[in-house]
Amino acid sequence: MFNVRVSLVSLALLVSFVTAQSTVDTNTAAKAAGKLYFGSATDNSELTDSAYVQTLSNNKLFGQITAANSMKWDATEPSRGTFTFTNADRIANLAKANSQLLRGDDLARFPPTFYLSEDRSQLRLA
Secondary structure, three states: OHHHHHHHHHHHHHHHHHHHHOOOOHHHHHHHOOOOOOEEEEOHHHHHOHHHHHHHOOOOOOOEEEEOOOOOHHHHOOEOOEOOOHHHHHHHHHHHHOOOEEEEOOOOOOOOHHHHOOOHHHHHHO
């Protein structure tokens, strides 16, 4: 996870540097080229870095945010029948506050471990 964070922060800083040296921002350039947006994935642990959040919040750089893990099944249902959207909401609220599009990651790729340990007949009832 640390390497992913360093890579994302490095990318954000690189984008900021390149943008500072030019007159066109990445999301603006993507839209001008006919794309819907230029976006980034992020995770809650990265949102503690204020410089990172400031860069990510710039909708001229990033017109879209993907929640890397906080919208996955195991994050939203940590135990069977118990749901939490606190971390997902934090990323959604960041995107909304900055007029950015929001994408969630794949929902059912990795089911929570408690589902894997249940009898298949019980899963059909769920």
